[in-house]
Protein backbone atom coordinates (compact mmCIF):
# COMPACT_ATOMS: atom_id res chain seq x y z
CA UNK A 1 0.00 0.00 0.00
CA UNK A 2 1.18 3.51 -0.76
CA UNK A 3 2.96 5.29 2.06
CA UNK A 4 4.09 8.90 2.29
CA UNK A 5 7.11 9.42 0.06
CA UNK A 6 10.41 9.20 1.89
CA UNK A 7 11.14 12.76 3.05
CA UNK A 8 12.19 14.75 6.08
CA UNK A 9 8.49 15.47 6.65
CA UNK A 10 7.45 11.81 6.65
CA UNK A 11 10.30 11.05 9.05
CA UNK A 12 9.20 13.81 11.43
CA UNK A 13 5.40 13.43 11.16
CA UNK A 14 3.86 13.75 14.61
CA UNK A 15 0.55 11.99 13.88
CA UNK A 16 0.34 8.42 12.65
CA UNK A 17 -3.08 8.45 10.96
CA UNK A 18 -4.52 5.40 9.22
CA UNK A 19 -7.92 5.03 7.59
CA UNK A 20 -9.57 2.07 5.91
CA UNK A 21 -10.36 1.73 2.20
CA UNK A 22 -13.96 2.31 1.16
CA UNK A 23 -15.66 -1.09 0.91
CA UNK A 24 -19.37 -0.25 0.89
CA UNK A 25 -21.72 2.15 -0.91
CA UNK A 26 -22.57 5.32 0.99
CA UNK A 27 -25.06 8.20 0.75
CA UNK A 28 -23.83 11.47 2.25
CA UNK A 29 -24.28 15.24 2.03
CA UNK A 30 -20.78 15.94 0.69
CA UNK A 31 -18.14 13.71 -0.88
CA UNK A 32 -14.61 15.13 -1.17
CA UNK A 33 -12.01 13.68 -3.54
CA UNK A 34 -8.46 14.19 -2.20
CA UNK A 35 -7.10 14.68 1.32
CA UNK A 36 -4.53 17.43 0.90
CA UNK A 37 -4.99 20.79 2.59
CA UNK A 38 -7.85 21.75 0.23
CA UNK A 39 -9.86 18.59 0.91
CA UNK A 40 -9.09 18.47 4.64
CA UNK A 41 -9.96 22.13 5.07
CA UNK A 42 -13.29 21.71 3.29
CA UNK A 43 -14.01 18.60 5.36
CA UNK A 44 -13.28 20.47 8.58
CA UNK A 45 -15.50 23.45 7.74
CA UNK A 46 -18.36 21.29 6.46
CA UNK A 47 -18.27 18.89 9.42
CA UNK A 48 -18.27 21.89 11.77
CA UNK A 49 -21.41 23.10 10.00
CA UNK A 50 -23.08 19.73 10.60
CA UNK A 51 -22.86 18.18 7.11
CA UNK A 52 -22.32 14.45 6.72
CA UNK A 53 -18.92 14.39 4.96
CA UNK A 54 -16.83 11.62 3.42
CA UNK A 55 -13.28 12.15 2.07
CA UNK A 56 -11.87 9.66 -0.45
CA UNK A 57 -8.07 9.69 -0.74
CA UNK A 58 -6.28 7.63 -3.40
CA UNK A 59 -3.13 7.22 -1.28
CA UNK A 60 -2.53 8.43 2.30
CA UNK A 61 -3.93 11.63 3.81
CA UNK A 62 -1.36 14.38 3.09
CA UNK A 63 0.35 12.22 0.43
CA UNK A 64 0.22 14.89 -2.33
CA UNK A 65 1.86 18.31 -2.57
CA UNK A 66 0.47 19.32 0.83
CA UNK A 67 2.71 16.85 2.63
CA UNK A 68 5.83 17.62 0.59
CA UNK A 69 5.98 21.38 0.08
CA UNK A 70 8.53 24.01 1.05
CA UNK A 71 6.10 25.10 3.75
CA UNK A 72 6.48 28.78 2.86
CA UNK A 73 3.34 30.72 3.74
CA UNK A 74 3.34 33.88 1.60
CA UNK A 75 0.83 36.66 0.90
CA UNK A 76 -0.90 37.00 -2.47
CA UNK A 77 -0.95 34.73 -5.50
CA UNK A 78 1.59 33.10 -7.83
CA UNK A 79 0.41 35.32 -10.67
CA UNK A 80 0.90 38.53 -8.66
CA UNK A 81 -1.71 41.12 -7.95
CA UNK A 82 -1.07 43.23 -11.04
CA UNK A 83 -2.25 40.44 -13.31
CA UNK A 84 -5.43 39.97 -11.27
CA UNK A 85 -6.12 43.70 -11.58
CA UNK A 86 -5.66 43.48 -15.36
CA UNK A 87 -7.92 40.43 -15.61
CA UNK A 88 -10.63 41.42 -13.12
CA UNK A 89 -10.47 45.18 -12.44
CA UNK A 90 -9.24 46.94 -9.33
CA UNK A 91 -12.17 46.32 -7.01
CA UNK A 92 -12.23 42.54 -7.63
CA UNK A 93 -8.44 42.44 -7.34
CA UNK A 94 -8.67 44.19 -3.97
CA UNK A 95 -11.19 41.62 -2.71
CA UNK A 96 -8.94 38.78 -3.88
CA UNK A 97 -5.99 40.42 -2.15
CA UNK A 98 -7.96 40.60 1.12
CA UNK A 99 -8.86 36.92 0.73
CA UNK A 100 -5.17 36.04 0.41
CA UNK A 101 -4.46 37.77 3.72
CA UNK A 102 -7.51 36.13 5.28
CA UNK A 103 -6.08 32.79 4.11
CA UNK A 104 -2.96 33.31 6.23
CA UNK A 105 -5.07 34.37 9.22
CA UNK A 106 -7.34 31.33 8.79
CA UNK A 107 -4.26 29.12 8.82
CA UNK A 108 -2.93 30.73 11.99
CA UNK A 109 -6.28 30.58 13.79
CA UNK A 110 -6.83 26.91 12.92
CA UNK A 111 -3.32 25.99 14.06
CA UNK A 112 -4.13 27.65 17.36
CA UNK A 113 -7.70 26.46 17.75
CA UNK A 114 -6.97 22.82 16.91
CA UNK A 115 -3.57 22.73 18.66
CA UNK A 116 -1.81 21.72 15.45
CA UNK A 117 1.89 21.25 16.16
CA UNK A 118 3.50 22.29 12.88
CA UNK A 119 6.37 24.61 13.87
CA UNK A 120 4.81 27.85 12.62
CA UNK A 121 7.51 30.55 12.33
CA UNK A 122 6.82 34.15 11.26
CA UNK A 123 9.00 36.02 8.74
CA UNK A 124 9.80 35.66 5.05
CA UNK A 125 12.06 37.44 2.58
CA UNK A 126 11.95 37.66 -1.21
CA UNK A 127 15.66 37.93 -2.03
CA UNK A 128 17.19 39.82 -4.94
CA UNK A 129 20.16 38.52 -6.94
CA UNK A 130 20.60 41.48 -9.27
CA UNK A 131 19.77 45.19 -9.45
CA UNK A 132 16.76 44.50 -11.69
CA UNK A 133 15.30 42.37 -8.88
CA UNK A 134 15.77 45.19 -6.36
CA UNK A 135 13.80 47.51 -8.58
CA UNK A 136 11.05 44.91 -9.06
CA UNK A 137 10.83 44.40 -5.30
CA UNK A 138 10.69 48.15 -4.59
CA UNK A 139 7.92 48.59 -7.20
CA UNK A 140 6.05 45.65 -5.70
CA UNK A 141 6.28 47.10 -2.18
CA UNK A 142 5.05 50.49 -3.43
CA UNK A 143 2.12 49.03 -5.35
CA UNK A 144 1.01 46.76 -2.48
CA UNK A 145 1.16 49.70 -0.07
CA UNK A 146 -0.51 52.32 -2.28
CA UNK A 147 -3.07 50.17 -4.11
CA UNK A 148 -3.82 47.51 -1.49
CA UNK A 149 -2.87 49.14 1.83
CA UNK A 150 -0.35 46.41 2.73
CA UNK A 151 2.25 47.94 5.00
CA UNK A 152 4.16 45.08 6.63
CA UNK A 153 6.80 44.93 3.85
CA UNK A 154 10.30 46.36 4.38
CA UNK A 155 13.02 46.79 1.75
CA UNK A 156 16.37 45.54 3.01
CA UNK A 157 19.65 46.57 1.41
CA UNK A 158 22.60 44.20 1.16
CA UNK A 159 23.85 44.93 4.70
CA UNK A 160 20.44 44.47 6.33
CA UNK A 161 19.85 41.16 4.53
CA UNK A 162 23.41 39.95 5.20
CA UNK A 163 22.85 40.50 8.95
CA UNK A 164 20.11 37.85 8.81
CA UNK A 165 21.21 35.58 5.95
CA UNK A 166 24.75 34.19 5.61
CA UNK A 167 24.92 34.09 1.82
CA UNK A 168 26.70 36.37 -0.64
CA UNK A 169 24.36 35.36 -3.46
CA UNK A 170 21.91 38.18 -2.73
CA UNK A 171 22.09 41.95 -2.87
CA UNK A 172 19.00 42.79 -0.81
CA UNK A 173 15.41 41.74 -0.30
CA UNK A 174 11.81 42.49 0.58
CA UNK A 175 11.01 41.28 4.09
CA UNK A 176 7.48 40.47 5.27
CA UNK A 177 6.86 39.96 8.98
CA UNK A 178 3.34 38.67 8.18
CA UNK A 179 4.44 35.65 6.08
CA UNK A 180 6.33 32.65 7.46
CA UNK A 181 6.75 28.90 7.30
CA UNK A 182 5.41 25.62 8.72
CA UNK A 183 6.00 21.86 8.62
CA UNK A 184 3.46 21.22 5.85
CA UNK A 185 2.78 17.54 6.48
CA UNK A 186 2.15 18.09 10.19
CA UNK A 187 -0.13 21.01 9.33
CA UNK A 188 -2.09 18.83 6.87
CA UNK A 189 -2.34 15.89 9.28
CA UNK A 190 -3.49 18.30 11.99
CA UNK A 191 -6.31 19.52 9.74
CA UNK A 192 -7.31 15.94 8.92
CA UNK A 193 -7.42 15.06 12.61
CA UNK A 194 -9.47 18.20 13.38
CA UNK A 195 -11.91 17.34 10.57
CA UNK A 196 -12.24 13.80 11.88
CA UNK A 197 -12.92 15.05 15.41
CA UNK A 198 -15.57 17.38 13.95
CA UNK A 199 -17.29 14.35 12.37
CA UNK A 200 -15.84 13.88 8.86
CA UNK A 201 -15.03 10.32 7.73
CA UNK A 202 -11.80 9.59 5.80
CA UNK A 203 -10.99 6.64 3.53
CA UNK A 204 -7.47 6.01 2.24
CA UNK A 205 -6.34 3.84 -0.69
CA UNK A 206 -9.67 4.71 -2.27
CA UNK A 207 -8.97 6.30 -5.65
CA UNK A 208 -11.98 7.76 -7.39
CA UNK A 209 -11.86 6.31 -10.89
CA UNK A 210 -14.81 8.21 -12.36
CA UNK A 211 -17.63 10.52 -11.38
CA UNK A 212 -21.22 10.75 -12.56
CA UNK A 213 -22.76 14.23 -12.54
CA UNK A 214 -26.46 14.90 -11.91
CA UNK A 215 -28.88 15.97 -9.19
CA UNK A 216 -27.04 13.62 -6.82
CA UNK A 217 -23.47 13.18 -8.13
CA UNK A 218 -21.70 9.84 -7.62
CA UNK A 219 -18.01 9.14 -7.06
CA UNK A 220 -16.92 5.59 -7.94
CA UNK A 221 -13.92 3.72 -6.60
CA UNK A 222 -12.99 0.20 -7.78
CA UNK A 223 -14.98 -1.31 -4.94
CA UNK A 224 -17.86 1.00 -4.04
CA UNK A 225 -19.56 4.31 -4.75
CA UNK A 226 -20.51 7.41 -2.77
CA UNK A 227 -23.69 9.25 -3.72
CA UNK A 228 -23.91 12.83 -2.48
CA UNK A 229 -25.62 16.20 -2.80
CA UNK A 230 -22.33 18.03 -3.34
CA UNK A 231 -19.08 16.67 -4.77
CA UNK A 232 -15.75 18.45 -4.23
CA UNK A 233 -12.76 17.73 -6.49
CA UNK A 234 -9.62 18.49 -4.46
CA UNK A 235 -7.04 16.35 -6.28
CA UNK A 236 -5.22 19.32 -7.87
CA UNK A 237 -2.14 18.19 -9.88
CA UNK A 238 -2.77 14.54 -8.99
CA UNK A 239 -6.37 14.34 -10.24
CA UNK A 240 -5.84 12.44 -13.44
CA UNK A 241 -8.64 11.32 -15.70
CA UNK A 242 -11.58 12.09 -13.38
CA UNK A 243 -12.62 15.48 -14.82
CA UNK A 244 -10.91 16.13 -18.19
CA UNK A 245 -12.55 19.57 -18.64
CA UNK A 246 -10.75 21.05 -15.67
CA UNK A 247 -7.58 18.95 -16.03
CA UNK A 248 -6.92 20.58 -19.42
CA UNK A 249 -6.38 23.87 -17.62
CA UNK A 250 -3.68 22.45 -15.38
CA UNK A 251 -0.10 21.37 -15.94
CA UNK A 252 1.56 19.17 -13.30
CA UNK A 253 5.15 20.38 -12.86
CA UNK A 254 7.69 18.55 -10.68
CA UNK A 255 9.59 20.56 -8.06
CA UNK A 256 12.12 19.27 -5.53
CA UNK A 257 13.55 19.73 -2.04
CA UNK A 258 16.66 18.46 -0.31
CA UNK A 259 17.16 18.38 3.48
CA UNK A 260 20.59 18.43 5.08
CA UNK A 261 21.51 16.46 8.16
CA UNK A 262 20.87 18.43 11.40
CA UNK A 263 23.40 21.30 11.55
CA UNK A 264 23.15 21.97 15.26
CA UNK A 265 21.39 25.00 16.69
CA UNK A 266 24.35 27.34 16.49
CA UNK A 267 25.39 26.57 12.91
CA UNK A 268 21.79 26.75 11.73
CA UNK A 269 21.30 30.10 13.40
CA UNK A 270 24.48 31.37 11.77
CA UNK A 271 22.86 30.64 8.38
CA UNK A 272 19.48 32.32 8.94
CA UNK A 273 19.72 34.39 12.08
CA UNK A 274 16.03 35.35 12.39
CA UNK A 275 14.78 31.93 11.17
CA UNK A 276 12.78 33.45 8.27
CA UNK A 277 11.91 31.60 5.06
CA UNK A 278 13.72 32.76 1.91
CA UNK A 279 12.77 32.66 -1.78
CA UNK A 280 14.47 34.39 -4.66
CA UNK A 281 12.35 35.98 -7.38
CA UNK A 282 13.59 34.12 -10.43
CA UNK A 283 10.86 32.37 -12.43
CA UNK A 284 12.49 29.02 -11.59
CA UNK A 285 13.33 29.91 -8.04
CA UNK A 286 15.37 28.68 -5.07
CA UNK A 287 13.47 28.61 -1.77
CA UNK A 288 14.78 27.52 1.60
CA UNK A 289 14.37 27.66 5.37
CA UNK A 290 15.46 25.90 8.55
CA UNK A 291 13.54 23.05 10.15
CA UNK A 292 12.80 22.92 13.85
CA UNK A 293 15.60 20.34 14.27
CA UNK A 294 18.08 22.73 12.58
CA UNK A 295 18.37 21.32 9.08
CA UNK A 296 18.45 23.42 5.96
CA UNK A 297 15.50 22.53 3.69
CA UNK A 298 16.44 23.75 0.24
CA UNK A 299 13.97 23.70 -2.66
CA UNK A 300 14.27 24.42 -6.34
CA UNK A 301 14.65 22.90 -9.82
CA UNK A 302 11.64 21.89 -11.88
CA UNK A 303 10.75 19.11 -14.28
CA UNK A 304 8.13 19.65 -16.96
CA UNK A 305 8.34 16.15 -18.35
CA UNK A 306 6.95 14.47 -15.24
CA UNK A 307 10.24 12.56 -14.82
CA UNK A 308 12.51 13.17 -11.85
CA UNK A 309 15.79 14.77 -13.05
CA UNK A 310 18.74 12.33 -13.09
CA UNK A 311 21.20 12.69 -10.21
CA UNK A 312 18.65 14.85 -8.43
CA UNK A 313 20.26 14.86 -4.97
CA UNK A 314 23.61 15.82 -6.42
CA UNK A 315 22.10 18.62 -8.55
CA UNK A 316 20.22 19.96 -5.54
CA UNK A 317 23.40 19.78 -3.48
CA UNK A 318 25.35 21.80 -6.06
CA UNK A 319 22.73 24.54 -5.98
CA UNK A 320 22.57 24.54 -2.17
CA UNK A 321 26.35 24.85 -1.92
CA UNK A 322 26.40 27.60 -4.53
CA UNK A 323 24.18 29.64 -2.19
CA UNK A 324 25.91 28.42 1.00
CA UNK A 325 29.54 27.48 0.15
CA UNK A 326 30.17 27.10 3.90
CA UNK A 327 28.10 23.86 3.85
CA UNK A 328 30.60 21.82 1.76
CA UNK A 329 31.06 19.31 4.59
CA UNK A 330 27.35 18.83 5.30
CA UNK A 331 25.52 15.68 4.12
CA UNK A 332 22.07 15.70 2.50
CA UNK A 333 19.81 13.24 4.29
CA UNK A 334 16.59 13.39 2.25
CA UNK A 335 15.70 14.53 -1.27
CA UNK A 336 12.14 14.37 -2.59
CA UNK A 337 9.75 16.09 -4.92
CA UNK A 338 6.12 16.48 -5.89
CA UNK A 339 3.85 18.09 -8.43
CA UNK A 340 2.55 21.62 -8.33
CA UNK A 341 -0.49 22.28 -10.53
CA UNK A 342 0.11 25.38 -12.60
CA UNK A 343 -2.37 27.21 -14.80
CA UNK A 344 -1.55 29.14 -17.99
CA UNK A 345 -1.85 32.50 -16.21
CA UNK A 346 -0.69 31.16 -12.80
CA UNK A 347 -3.91 32.39 -11.14
CA UNK A 348 -5.88 29.84 -9.09
CA UNK A 349 -8.64 27.98 -10.91
CA UNK A 350 -11.87 27.51 -8.91
CA UNK A 351 -15.29 26.68 -10.25
CA UNK A 352 -18.38 24.51 -10.42
CA UNK A 353 -19.52 21.87 -12.89
CA UNK A 354 -23.23 21.34 -13.21
CA UNK A 355 -23.95 23.44 -10.10
CA UNK A 356 -23.09 20.83 -7.47
CA UNK A 357 -19.57 19.63 -8.38
CA UNK A 358 -16.99 22.09 -7.04
CA UNK A 359 -13.28 22.25 -7.73
CA UNK A 360 -10.27 24.30 -6.59
CA UNK A 361 -6.91 23.75 -8.25
CA UNK A 362 -4.01 25.53 -9.97
CA UNK A 363 -2.41 27.20 -6.95
CA UNK A 364 0.72 27.33 -9.13
CA UNK A 365 3.21 26.61 -6.34
CA UNK A 366 1.68 29.18 -4.00
CA UNK A 367 -0.88 27.13 -2.18
CA UNK A 368 -0.06 26.48 1.42
CA UNK A 369 -2.35 29.18 2.82
CA UNK A 370 -4.67 29.54 -0.15
CA UNK A 371 -5.64 25.85 -0.20
CA UNK A 372 -7.00 26.16 3.35
CA UNK A 373 -9.07 29.12 2.20
CA UNK A 374 -10.20 27.25 -0.94
CA UNK A 375 -11.67 24.46 1.17
CA UNK A 376 -13.20 26.97 3.56
CA UNK A 377 -14.83 28.87 0.66
CA UNK A 378 -16.28 25.72 -0.89
CA UNK A 379 -17.89 24.96 2.47
CA UNK A 380 -19.11 28.56 2.76
CA UNK A 381 -20.67 28.27 -0.72
CA UNK A 382 -22.45 25.01 0.07
CA UNK A 383 -23.80 26.61 3.24
CA UNK A 384 -25.36 29.37 1.11
CA UNK A 385 -22.84 32.20 0.87
CA UNK A 386 -21.19 31.96 -2.56
CA UNK A 387 -19.90 35.48 -3.07
CA UNK A 388 -16.23 34.94 -2.25
CA UNK A 389 -15.90 31.57 -4.05
CA UNK A 390 -17.72 32.92 -7.10
CA UNK A 391 -15.30 35.81 -7.42
CA UNK A 392 -12.49 33.28 -7.95
CA UNK A 393 -14.69 31.44 -10.47
CA UNK A 394 -14.73 34.60 -12.61
CA UNK A 395 -10.94 34.60 -13.18
CA UNK A 396 -10.59 33.68 -16.87
CA UNK A 397 -8.53 30.57 -17.69
CA UNK A 398 -7.42 28.87 -20.91
CA UNK A 399 -6.65 25.26 -21.74
CA UNK A 400 -2.99 24.42 -22.27
CA UNK A 401 -2.56 24.57 -26.05
CA UNK A 402 -2.48 21.27 -27.88
CA UNK A 403 -4.39 19.37 -25.20
CA UNK A 404 -2.90 16.69 -23.01
CA UNK A 405 -0.22 15.47 -25.43
CA UNK A 406 1.18 18.82 -26.47
CA UNK A 407 0.92 20.78 -23.26
CA UNK A 408 4.28 19.50 -21.98
CA UNK A 409 6.33 20.60 -25.03
CA UNK A 410 4.41 23.90 -25.16
CA UNK A 411 5.14 24.57 -21.50
CA UNK A 412 8.77 23.51 -21.84
CA UNK A 413 9.22 26.07 -24.60
CA UNK A 414 7.63 28.82 -22.53
CA UNK A 415 9.68 27.92 -19.47
CA UNK A 416 12.93 27.83 -21.45
CA UNK A 417 12.22 31.42 -22.40
CA UNK A 418 11.55 32.40 -18.76
CA UNK A 419 14.74 30.63 -17.63
CA UNK A 420 16.73 32.44 -20.27
CA UNK A 421 15.28 35.67 -18.92
CA UNK A 422 16.36 34.69 -15.37
CA UNK A 423 19.92 34.03 -16.55
CA UNK A 424 20.09 37.29 -18.48
Ligand SMILES: Cc1cc2nc3c(=O)[nH]c(=O)nc-3n(C[C@H](O)[C@H](O)[C@H](O)COP(=O)(O)OP(=O)(O)OC[C@H]3O[C@@H](n4cnc5c(N)ncnc54)[C@H](O)[C@@H]3O)c2cc1C
Pocket residue numbers: 033034035036037038039056057058059060061062063064065066067068069070071072073074206207208209234235236237238239240242255256257287299337338339340360361363364365366367368369371
Ligand atom coordinates in the same frame (compact mmCIF):
# COMPACT_ATOMS: atom_id res chain seq x y z
C1 LIG B 1 7.91 20.28 -3.65
C2 LIG B 1 6.84 21.32 -3.48
C3 LIG B 1 7.12 22.50 -2.83
C4 LIG B 1 6.11 23.46 -2.62
N1 LIG B 1 6.39 24.55 -1.87
C5 LIG B 1 5.40 25.43 -1.57
C6 LIG B 1 5.65 26.49 -0.68
O1 LIG B 1 6.76 26.63 -0.13
N2 LIG B 1 4.66 27.39 -0.45
C7 LIG B 1 3.42 27.25 -1.02
O2 LIG B 1 2.53 28.09 -0.78
N3 LIG B 1 3.13 26.19 -1.83
C8 LIG B 1 4.09 25.28 -2.11
N4 LIG B 1 3.81 24.21 -2.91
C9 LIG B 1 2.45 24.08 -3.45
C10 LIG B 1 1.47 23.53 -2.40
O3 LIG B 1 2.07 22.44 -1.76
C11 LIG B 1 0.16 23.12 -3.10
O4 LIG B 1 -0.41 24.26 -3.72
C12 LIG B 1 -0.87 22.56 -2.14
O5 LIG B 1 -0.33 21.66 -1.22
C13 LIG B 1 -1.99 21.87 -2.93
O6 LIG B 1 -2.86 21.26 -1.99
P1 LIG B 1 -4.10 20.41 -2.46
O7 LIG B 1 -4.77 19.92 -1.26
O8 LIG B 1 -4.92 21.21 -3.42
O9 LIG B 1 -3.49 19.22 -3.33
P2 LIG B 1 -2.59 17.99 -2.83
O10 LIG B 1 -1.92 18.26 -1.56
O11 LIG B 1 -1.73 17.59 -3.98
O12 LIG B 1 -3.65 16.86 -2.51
C14 LIG B 1 -4.38 16.22 -3.51
C15 LIG B 1 -4.73 14.83 -2.99
O13 LIG B 1 -5.74 14.29 -3.83
C16 LIG B 1 -5.50 12.91 -3.98
N5 LIG B 1 -6.16 12.49 -5.22
C17 LIG B 1 -5.90 12.89 -6.47
N6 LIG B 1 -6.71 12.27 -7.35
C18 LIG B 1 -7.52 11.47 -6.61
C19 LIG B 1 -8.57 10.56 -6.96
N7 LIG B 1 -8.93 10.34 -8.22
N8 LIG B 1 -9.19 9.89 -5.93
C20 LIG B 1 -8.84 10.11 -4.65
N9 LIG B 1 -7.83 10.94 -4.28
C21 LIG B 1 -7.19 11.61 -5.26
C22 LIG B 1 -3.98 12.79 -4.03
O14 LIG B 1 -3.55 11.50 -3.67
C23 LIG B 1 -3.55 13.86 -3.03
O15 LIG B 1 -3.33 13.34 -1.75
C24 LIG B 1 4.79 23.23 -3.13
C25 LIG B 1 4.51 22.04 -3.80
C26 LIG B 1 5.51 21.09 -3.97
C27 LIG B 1 5.18 19.80 -4.68
